Amino acid sequence: MKKYIIYIILSFLITTSVSARKTGCEGNCDNGFGKWTYTDKTTYEGNWVDTKKHGQGTETWPNGYIYEGEFKNSQWSGKGILTFPDGSTYKGEWTNGFMNGEGTFTWSDGRIIKGTWVNGKLKE
Amino acid sequence: MLQEIYLNKLKELPEHTRKFVGLVVIVIIVIFSFGILNAFFGEGEELVAKMKKEEERIAQEKKLSELISTLPSGILVPFEGNDNHRLSKEQYKAVCNATKIVSQRAVMGANLINFKAHKIYTNNGNKIDETFVKWDEENNKCFAGFVLSGSNVGINETITISGEALSFFNTGIDTRVYFIKNF
Numbered sequence: 143m144k145k146y147i148i149y150i151i152l153s154f155l156i157t158t159s160v161s162a163r164k165t166g167c168e169g170n171c172d173n174g175f176g177k178w179t180y181t182d183k184t185t186y187e188g189n190w191v192d193t194k195k196h197g198q199g200t201e202t203w204p205n206g207y208i209y210e211g212e213f214k215n216s217q218w219s220g221k222g223i224l225t226f227p228d229g230s231t232y233k234g235e236w237t238n239g240f241m242n243g244e245g246t247f248t249w250s251d252g253r254i255i256k257g258t259w260v261n262g263k264l265k266e
Numbered sequence: 267m268l269q270e271i272y273l274n275k276l277k278e279l280p281e282h283t284r285k286f287v288g289l290v291v292i293v294i295i296v297i298f299s300f301g302i303l304n305a306f307f308g309e310g311e312e313l314v315a316k317m318k319k320e321e322e323r324i325a326q327e328k329k330l331s332e333l334i335s336t337l338p339s340g341i342l343v344p345f346e347g348n349d350n351h352r353l354s355k356e357q358y359k360a361v362c363n364a365t366k367i368v369s370q371r372a373v374m375g376a377n378l379i380n381f382k383a384h385k386i387y388t389n390n391g392n393k394i395d396e397t398f399v400k401w402d403e404e405n406n407k408c409f410a411g412f413v414l415s416g417s418n419v420g421i422n423e424t425i426t427i428s429g430e431a432l433s434f435f436n437t438g439i440d441t442r443v444y445f446i447k448n449f
Contacts, residue, residue, distance in 0.1 A: 182371065205371045205433060205444040206341070206348075207378075224378075227433050227445040229347055240381060250347070261381035 188213065211236065226250075234259065330364040333357070334441060341444060342434045344408075350433070359401055361434050362408035367442040368397035369435065373412055376427050376446045383414055383427050390416030395424075399431060399443055410443040 169176030170190065177187040188199020195201075195213040202208050211222020218224075218236045225231050234245020241247075241259035248254050258265040276284065337357065341350040344358040353361060373394060377384040387393075396413040411428025429448030434441045 184371075203371055203375070205369065205375065205435070207371075207375055226447070227343075227348075227375075228345060228447060230447075230449070240378070240384075250345075262379050262384075263381070 327364075330360055333360045334364055334436065337361070337436050339436050339438045342436055342441070343432060345432065353434075355406070358408065359406075361436075361441050362399060362401045362431065365399045365410075365431075365434060365441045365443055367440065368394075368399065368410055368412055368446070369442045369444055370394075372410070372433075372443050372446050373427075376412075376429060376448045379449050380425075380427055382418065382423070383425050386414045386416050386418045386423060386425055389418060390414070397443075398428075410446050 165179050165181050167176050167178050171178050172193050173191055175188065176190055177185060179185050183204040184202065186195055186199055186201045188195060189197030191197065195216040197213060198211070199213050200208065200210045201213075201218075206225075206227030208225040209218055209222055210225075211218065212220025214220060217239045219238060220236060221234070222236050223231060223233045224241075229250040231248045232241055232245055233248075234241065235243025237243065240262045242261060243259060244257075245259050246254060246256045247264075255264065276287075279287075337353075338351050342353050342357075342361060343350045344353045344355075346352060370392070373387065377387055393414070393416060394412050395415050397411070399408065399410045401407075402409055408431040409428055410431035411426060413424065413426050415424035416422065427446070427448055429446040431443045431445070432447050433443075433445035435444045
């Protein structure tokens with residue numbers, strides 16, 4: 143009986159340590175190139191400066207959003223492509239996590255709209 | 267005089283018959299008392315209707331959970347074009363009706379298109395007031411959304427964001443809205 147309890151405790155410890163290893167950093171997430179996996183399975187793989195996402199990188203959300211492009215101070219800033227879970231995309235300029243500047247939005251059905259965006263909205 | 271005759275007749279009856287008559291009288295009194303109490307305090311037909319509705323709801327939920335248990339765990343979508351499990355029209359409707367939760371990532375994704383919603387959400391500690399998931403019979407589509415309220419640049423505001431629910435996550439226990447297409 144004691145043996146079984148020890149086995150159960152050991153397997154629990156191994157499982158938790160393996161799952162803990164699946165989150166956190168692989169590579170250099172301070173200054174350099176690294177991949178960070180969040181507890182909700184969101185991942186960021188790219189450049190880090192002073193523990194912040196800075197430079198080129200790819201952020202993937204578990205529900206299918208993928209941003210590939212430039213980051214500044216951990217925010218989507220610069221040029222980048224956001225792919226929505228249904229396949230729609232926005233390719234263009236970003237500031238502080240929002241579509242800001244010149245960009246092209248392509249719906250999943252193929253419709254395309256080009257223009258200047260301000261805080262996620264197309265400027266009339 | 268007549269009363270006495272009847273009483274004597276009753277006394278002449280065998281013991282077990284008298285006991286039986288007594289029992290019947292008590293039962294009638296109890297039923298009658300409950301009838302009076304129900305007329306004053308009971309809800310009668312209204313209560314029966316409520317119970318029927320509740321029974322129907324439970325049966326419906328059981329049916330939906332049975333259907334969901336047949337679906338694979340993970341992401342479920344009603345459209346073609348990716349590796350996720352594609353829902354049939356019937357399954358899409360059933361999953362929509364069974365889903366009660368809108369995931370935080372779905373809210374964050376919808377906020378990417380709405381600057382004001384994003385501001386209210388982040389300024390108020392990612393607080394979500396209310397979420398909803400509804401099947402639209404007219405359009406044959408599932409709509410989901412959420413309500414955010416709180417301070418935005420010093421002013422208290424409330425905003426409702428909604429869109430087509432195009433992705434769900436099946437945990438095996440429940441299903442959650444994973445993507446709200448609000449553009």
